[in-house]
Amino acid sequence: MAQKLMDQVVEKLRVEHYSLRTEKTYCHWIRRFILFHRKRHPAEMGKYEVEQFLSALAVKDKVSASTQNQALAALLFLYRKVLSTDLPWLDDVVRARRTVRIPVVLSPSEVRAVIQALPAPYQLMVQLLYGAGLRRTELLSLRVKDVDMGLSMLTVREGKGGKDRVVPLPQACRSALTEQLRASRLVYEQDRAQKLPGVVLPWALEKKYPKAGETWAWHWLFPQAELSRDPRTGITRRHHFYPQTLSRALARAVAGAGINKLVRCHTFRHSFATHLLQSGTDIRTIQTLLGHSHVETTMIYTHVAKVGAGAVSPLDRL
Incomplete structure (x- = not known):
């Protein structure tokens, strides 16, 4: 079932004209989300499972805010574009605040x-x-x-x-x-x-x-x-x-x-x-x-x- 779902994800990404780099990134996070919840189908999960996954990324894996938001963007794409699921709670999922970094500049x-x-x-x-x-x-x-x-x-x-x-x-x-x-x-x-x-x-x-x-x-x-x-x-x-x-x-x-x-x-x-x-x-x-x-x-x-x-x-x- 997971493989069939991933085929749908790839097909939708290409129809939407996403870059190959974004395609690989979104597929990576969607697979991690499914494996994190022991291969449960995303259609059977909701706000609690998404927040649990994002929290684990921040607390256990200590990823940056931008990486956490990247994972959330992949899940938003999965639910909205692939599963066509109208889930109002997706708008309520808290995004991590990105830290403003001063860019490295050469003289x-x-x-x-x-x-x-x-x-x-x-x-x-x-x-x-x-x-x-x-x-x-x-x-x-x-x-x-x-x-x-x-x-x-x-x-x-x-x-x-x-x-x-x-x-x-x-x-x-x-x-x-x-x-x-x-x-x-x-x-x-x-x-x-x-x-x-x-x-x-x-x-x-x-x-x-x-x-x-x-x-x-x-x-x-x-x-x-x-x-x-x-x-x-x-x-x-x-x-x-x-x-x-x-x-x-x-x-x-x-x-x-x-x-x-x-x-x-x-x-x-x-x-x-x-x-x-x-x-x-x-x-x-x-x-x-x-x-x-x-x-x-x-x-x-x-x-x-x-x-x-x-x-x-x-x-x-x-």
Whole structure:
């Protein structure tokens, strides 16, 4: 019964156009919820069992508030979208309060040191993370058609929340970007010569335009060297760079640069926003460039920017 239910969950997630990452995460929490209650069917459970599970996550497993809320979101999806159950008590389930964390931000000299320590093509990747404020998945999902050298802009498709946006193309990246397009073209021509399946297309586009995945415009800007099996279709094809590959290269560069901060790919997005604020860019423009729905999300960067912009300790005035 549990396996049949999970098939329904996966089917509904794909119909609703959730990302593969969200699909894996929701399935993980729904399975844990069922196993926690000794494989009882969720239809037989209610508010008490949900709260019991969430409490165990916080007290026994000591997960963070964001992780607990992630588990709750998966259960809300299960009951509302899969089981189509009208349960008013779901609205009363208390969500854990998220702790507001100040983002880790690098100084311009630290950004420069990390970039210089990276080999190609990782150097260009981090330059775009910092220079255009991209998320890691947004960077790796770039297609050839998303790069407009003439208008000096990048088009980010299906960002967080399924939103598209346009960001400026850093002029410092033009030369390296031209080389990367050339390298990607070689991979593309090799795949076409071997008559490999085209790259994966978003949602139903593959049915509407069956041959579009074999065109140069839809090819990845950063194609992975090896072929990989598509987890949804089972087709072996060319995928974009693996996120873990970029993260490992970045970790080596940070260590080599001697930086003792906890640096992740997202750190360069934080640095992008903070440095723009410090240079006088208005908060609304930064909100648009980052793709935030609410300006309150962008306001977190003002905490770091104000200190870095010249706030002087009273001790230094003595």
